[in-house]
Amino acid sequence: MEKKWYVLRVASNKEESVCEALNKKVQIESIDDLIGRVIVPVIKEKRVKGGQARVFQRKLYPGYVFVEMETNPDGTIPDRAWFVIKETMGVGDFIGSDNKPVPMTDLDVEKMLVVVDRAQEQPSISVDFSKGDQIKIKEGPFENFEGQIEEVNTQTGRVKVIVTVFGRATELELEYWQIEKS
Numbered sequence: 001m002e003k004k005w006y007v008l009r010v011a012s013n014k015e016e017s018v019c020e021a022l023n024k025k026v027q028i029e030s031i032d033d034l035i036g037r038v039i040v041p042v043i044k045e046k047r048v049k050g051g052q053a054r055v056f057q058r059k060l061y062p063g064y065v066f067v068e069m070e071t072n073p074d075g076t077i078p079d080r081a082w083f084v085i086k087e088t089m090g091v092g093d094f095i096g097s098d099n100k101p102v103p104m105t106d107l108d109v110e111k112m113l114v115v116v117d118r119a120q121e122q123p124s125i126s127v128d129f130s131k132g133d134q135i136k137i138k139e140g141p142f143e144n145f146e147g148q149i150e151e152v153n154t155q156t157g158r159v160k161v162i163v164t165v166f167g168r169a170t171e172l173e174l175e176y177w178q179i180e181k182s
Contacts, residue, residue, distance in 0.1 A: 004070075
């Protein structure tokens with residue numbers, strides 16, 4: 001039999017602790033033949049608060065842990081694996097019914113694993129602005145000027161803003177943390 005991915009419901013904000021506990025128990029009980037990877041998909045976001053950039057991890061699916069495991073031929077969870085999982089603090093149940101979890105589709109697994117791989121790379125920048133938004137500049141030489149966003153670059157975290165200076169429209173390129181919605 002081959003291992004498939006299943007979705008496990010867990011207590012809110014306990015995803016990481018459940019994941020760590022399950023990984024340890026799999027090693028201790030030597031059931032890695034039944035249970036493979038246990039993961040909590042997260043993405044890294046770079047946010048600037050108070051002029052300082054920080055990297056945060058945001059859970060993609062709050063309240064869920066993804067488990068790669070092998071089931072019995074009838075689709076039920078083997079007893080050795082079931083007891084290890086159910087005895088873990090914060091664990092709810094698998095998505096499915098009658099003790100038969102429903103495996104994720106190959107497409108969904110592929111999407112999830114791509115996100116997990118990307119999380120290891122450069123963090124994305126969380127920008128809450130879009131073209132056309134009215135903003136106010138809160139820092140820099142044009143502080144307190146108001147304008148409109150012309151372009152947002154999420155890779156660099158920079159925005160192009162049109163402001164009126166001495167009666168003329170002027171384009172400025174600013175960091176996203178230098179502006180706020182007005």
